[in-house]
Amino acid sequence: MPNSVSAVTHSAATLHSPAPDACTLCGSQRLSLYHQDSRRIYWVCETCSLVQVPKPFWLSAAAEKKEYDQHDNRPDDPGYxxxxxxxxxxxxxxxxxxxxxxxxxxxxxxALARMFEEAGYDMALYDLFYYPDESVLTREYDFITATEVLEHLHDPAAWLQRLWQCLKPGGVLAVQTKRVVSQAHFAGWHYTRDPTHVIFFSIATLQWLSRRWQAPVRLTHPDVALFEKPHKQQMGDK
Known part of the structure; x- marks a missing residue:
């Protein structure tokens, strides 16, 4: 992924934020300035290619939930x-x-859980704000879905590893999040305008996770990736 500082848009010179101490996904300290708009600054990790917003620009928990309360994602909406x-x-x-x-x-x-239940699956729910029962994170599952949630995670390393541990060998972790394509596209990307979106994945980031978990990743849609947990799991460091 390109990470040239010269391509950064300095539309708000008054914004200042040092680089994060380390990447929130892989822990690398090799981060480069990726983009700047009128509201936030974005850094890219040179190891896993995750684009991330520094902590000073994160919303408080109360402000974050207020944003989510405005979403109208009804389970019976055909478009949804x-x-x-x-x-x-x-x-x-x-x-x-x-x-x-x-x-x-x-x-x-x-809505997605209901759709799976209608198809005969047994579903558990977890959401930091709406279904915060962490007992569901102590069990194992045949599959785990994370739709339009990865981009909100403040600690993706911890959360993704926790989900991976909840997945049975041979199981599937399905993630749905829009991907970074290029710096030029990022500059006008609507996905960055949501103040609760603080990390952004690219294909390179998904491939890094695939290597980290030593698990195949299948890109089934421009927004969707499926990780298949090996029956004999071996943990990698890179």
Whole structure:
């Protein structure tokens, strides 16, 4: 991924923030300035390619929840269901019911979980603000879904590893998040305008995770990636 400082847009020279001490995903201290707009500064990790917003620009928990409370993601909305089918369908192709699943970051209206339940799956829910029962994170699942949630994580390393540990060998972790394409695209990207979006994945980042977990990753849609946990898991460091 390109990370030339010369390509940064200095539209708000009054914004100042030092580079993060370390990448929130891989822990590398090799970060370069990636972009700057009128509200925030973005850094890119030279190891895993994650683009990240420094902590001074994160919302408080109360402000973050206020943003989420404005979302209108109703489980019976046909358009929303079509959107979530990007994750539903490839998971169903690989994991047959009855199987157990966890909808991580399900929000106040867990539409995807309902869609899986309608198809015969047993679903558990977790959401930091709406379904904060951490007992569900002590069990193992045949599959885990995380739709439009990764971009909100303040500590992606801890959360992703926790989810990976909750996944049974042979299971599937399905993530749905829009991907960084290039610096030029990033400069006008609507995805950065949501103040709760603080990290941004690219294909290179997903490939880094694949190597870290020594697990195949399948890009089933421009927004969706499926990680398949090996039956004999070996942990890698890179």
């Amino acid at each position: 269901r079509r959107f979530l089918s990007r994750t539903l369908n490839p998971v169903r192709e690989r994991v047959a019911p009855p199987a157990s699943g966890l909808d991580f970051g399900c929000g106040p209206g867990p």
